[in-house]
Amino acid sequence: MENQRFTYEAVGQVLVVHMPRELDHHNCRNLKYETDLLLEENPIRRMVFDFSKTEFMDSSGIGILLGRYKQLKLAGGEAVCCCAGKQVKRILRAAGIEKLIPAFEQLESAIKGWEE
Numbered sequence: 001m002e003n004q005r006f007t008y009e010a011v012g013q014v015l016v017v018h019m020p021r022e023l024d025h026h027n028c029r030n031l032k033y034e035t036d037l038l039l040e041e042n043p044i045r046r047m048v049f050d051f052s053k054t055e056f057m058d059s060s061g062i063g064i065l066l067g068r069y070k071q072l073k074l075a076g077g078e079a080v081c082c083c084a085g086k087q088v089k090r091i092l093r094a095a096g097i098e099k100l101i102p103a104f105e106q107l108e109s110a111i112k113g114w115e116e
Contacts, residue, residue, distance in 0.1 A: 005020060005027075006018065006019065006020060006027070006030065006031055006034065008034070008038065010042065011111050013043055013044055013045040013046065013077075014044070014045070014046045014047075014048060014111050015035075015038055015039075015042070015044045015046070015047050015048070016048045016050055016107065016110075016111065017031070017035065017047060017048065017049050017050065018050045018052075018053070019049055019050060019051050019052075019053065019054045020053065020054065021053055021054060021055050021056070022054070022055065022056045022057075023054055023056065023057040023058070023060070023061035023064075024056070024057070024058045024060055024061070025058065025060040028060035028061060028063070028064050031064055032064060032067065035047070035064075035068060039071065039072075039075075044072075044077065045072075045076070045077040045078075046072070046077055046078055046079070046080065046111075047068055047072055047077070047078075047079045047080070048079075048080050048081070048082055048107070048110045048111060049065065049068075049079065049080070049081040049082070050081075050082055050083055050107055050110075051081055051082065051083050051084040051085065051088045052082075052083035052085075052107070054084070054085070054088050055085070055087060055088075056087070057088055057091050059095075061091075062091070062092075062095045062097060065079065065081070065092075065097055065101060066097070066100075069100055069101055078102070079101050080101060080102045080103070080104060080110050081097075081101055081102075081103050081104070081110075082103065082104040082105070082106065082107050082109070082110040083104075083105070083106070083107060084103060089103075
């Protein structure tokens with residue numbers, strides 16, 4: 001299961017979640033648990049899901065995105081995604097996620113304005 005872990009990067013009030021190659025029900029449980037802790041313990045206003053390495057995502061990944069979108073919106077923040085490849089974009093579009101969660105082509109653009 002090489003390259004299936006999540007890594008996190010804090011930039012001011014932005015939490016960047018570097019997604020693994022595959023995002024499925026096996027690792028979404030960890031993502032939910034870890035981001036719950038990070039949101040509780042830190043003043044995060046924007047969560048950026050970096051899909052630059054992701055090749056596969058199932059409905060569990062969609063559920064995580066929707067859950068974080070709702071949680072952050074209620075707290076006055078937002079969830080965004082960036083660097084999605086063709087396959088992930090197609091999944092996000094089919095699920096209607098692109099209408100709720102802004103998408104950026106570059107990580108720097110997804111962070112800009114929120115890093116203070």
